[in-house]
Amino acid sequence: QVQLVESGGGLVQAGGSLRLSCAASERTFSSYHMGWFRQAPGLERELVATINWSGSMTYYADSVKGRFTISRDNAKNTLYLQMNSLKPEDTAVYYCNTKGGVWSWGQGTQVTVSS
Numbered sequence: 001q002v003q004l005v006e007s008g009g010g011l012v013q014a015g016g017s018l019r020l021s022c023a024a025s026e027r028t029f030s031s032y033h034m035g036w037f038r039q040a041p042g043l044e045r046e047l048v049a050t051i052n053w054s055g056s057m058t059y060y061a062d063s064v065k066g067r068f069t070i071s072r073d074n075a076k077n078t079l080y081l082q083m084n085s086l087k088p089e090d091t092a093v094y095y096c097n098t099k100g101g102v103w104s105w106g107q108g109t110q111v112t113v114s115s
Contacts, residue, residue: 002026002103004096009109016086020109022079022096030074033099036081038092039108049081050099064090086113 035050049070093108
């Protein structure tokens with residue numbers, strides 16, 4: 001069973017930055033299109049960004065476009081999300097998974113942005 005371990009979250013003021021990491025135990029990590037998702041209290045989990053297997057193509061939700069950057073290091077089986085110009089509405093638990101969400105979800109990492 002694939003294990004996903006997210007880290008890098010924390011409390012930051014509006015306008016600040018955080019870099020999230022996601023370590024995957026799957027040896028074929030490099031074969032999968034990956035994504036970052038987030039879930040705010042009382043809301044459904046939503047897709048934030050995706051990246052193809054090679055890192056050459058990315059997609060961003062309109063709400064984060066221009067502020068977040070998704071990247072990956074296939075040699076380290078690790079996915080990243082650089083988050084800049086953070087807003088209070090970015091507050092959520094952030095998760096990584098394949099683009100289709102087929103692996104078991106990890107525990108996520110909490111991001112809290114204060115105004």
